[in-house]
Amino acid sequence: MISRRRFLQSSLTVALLPMLPKLAVSADLRVRQSWPAFCTGPTYPSLLYAVQTMRANKTSTDPASWEYWAIVHRYNCPHGKPYFLSWHRGFLYRFEEMLRQVSGDPNLVLPYWNYYDQPTVPAEFLDSTSSLYRGDRQGTDVYGALSMDPFAPEITNFVRYTGATDAFEPQVEMHPHNPVHNLIGGVMAWIAYSPRDPLFWVHHANIDRLWVAWLNAGGGRHEPATTASYWDGDNFYGKAVDSMPRVWTRNTTVKLGYQYDDETMPAGLPADPSPSATNASVASTEAFSLGGTTARPAAVGNVALGASKPLDLDENSISVQVTLTPQDANRVRSAMIQPAAVQPAAADSTGPVRVVLDGVDVSGLGKKGGYFYKVFVNLPQQGVAAREERNFLVGMVGAFEISVAQMKASMKGMQGMDMQAMDHMSASGGAKARLVFPATEALKRAWPDNLDQITVSFVRVDGRKRPTKGRVIHIDAFRLEADPAK
Known part of the structure; x- marks a missing residue:
């Protein structure tokens, strides 16, 4: 020693x-x-x-x-x-x-x-x-x-x-x-x-x-x-x-x-060593490929702005259509035209329009990892090139992001303990996660032609040739929120 x-x-x-x-x-x-x-x-x-x-x-x-x-x-x-x-x-x-x-x-x-x-x-x-x-x-x-x-x-x-x-x-x-x-x-x-x-x-x-x-x-x-x-x-x-x-x-x-020994930025993405390992299984006939285009996956349901819907994520990519009333559209439009408040802030600052996932938990299969989901707003149905994904991307969700959120929740009950005492407690403390993704800037970049509906998509990405099938993530309450119009 x-x-x-x-x-x-x-x-x-x-x-x-x-x-x-x-x-x-x-x-x-x-x-x-x-x-x-x-x-x-x-x-x-x-x-x-x-x-x-x-x-x-x-x-x-x-x-x-x-x-x-x-x-x-x-x-x-x-x-x-x-x-x-x-x-x-x-x-x-x-x-x-x-x-x-x-x-x-x-x-x-x-x-x-x-x-x-x-x-x-x-x-x-x-x-x-x-x-x-x-x-x-x-x-x-x-x-x-x-x-x-x-x-x-x-x-x-x-x-x-x-x-x-x-x-x-x-x-x-x-x-x-x-x-x-x-x-x-x-x-x-x-x-x-x-x-x-x-x-x-x-x-x-x-x-x-x-x-x-x-x-x-x-x-x-x-x-x-x-x-x-x-x-x-x-x-x-x-x-x-x-x-x-x-x-x-x-x-x-x-x-x-x-x-x-190499302190230069990547000049581009490498060749995909195994295309089948990174293609998502989508709940539609539209093609999805990281090296080609990302198309909007099929919708699994509708929900009103601010209302909640439970979701299960498995080997498929899915979309949820969020319907907006004229009043809701004004709220979102108001957020989109406001200049960004660029100032130091806490890491969980999320802006006036946000995708909220409450009560997020991982199944036994999901805890093994090997996958994640890209979360998009208003991804075009015809697809976009990989370099254009950024215009619609609001965040990622997988076992790692969920474990980070669970750890933050459980740590609130560990104040004052030393490291060894905390280690005797469960890493997640049984807490379900809450994930919030800011969506305002993505909506500004995409700037939809109309605001009667916003589509939130979860696009699955896998790290092996034969993705495991089955539910990996359960979400008690998915919703899209917007602050009141100013």
């Missing part, structure tokens, strides 16, 4: 450890490599040894155990909030140092999985004899999680704001971050347990790399000022490492002693 003193000492002297000058752009920095380069390099055995050793350590209060990091993530990660990226950068930084400590290899650096280059799970993670293996994964293809939306020229802001449509952090969290968790499935589909899967770490290293790449691309892209409140987030990683020096997680990663 590694002593706390040794952990702290090693963290304080990280800049003095041997470097990798042959790979580094700067000889003073470690380089996080892409997985194909890393797994053929000299430190790959050290990673395997460290993972095996940490997984064998059952003392969850020990940072040298695998479970310690899952518990820290469960109760501290700020999903759906400002400083989501900043918190995870510090999380990876500390975990990477522990990998070096456990392996005894000071040159070990956390690699990343660039699914924009290769969207299938690397073969080394599928070897059942390897410490990188997990048998609960439901999918091996994350092509359906990928999007170029976070890298669009107009995405120049960083932090989520009320009314803003140009913020990178919420865009990259919505996709590809969350859908990758969903499509892999197993523990990756649940916020409480996802760091138990070794894929978590190479996935999040890639998300961190995409942050670096986005900023490096220029074009007006910028982070908050050094003095901005964004950097004051609660970067807590458990009492066992609480006395470590505070790390500066702003994009100057050189201050953390590392860089990536």
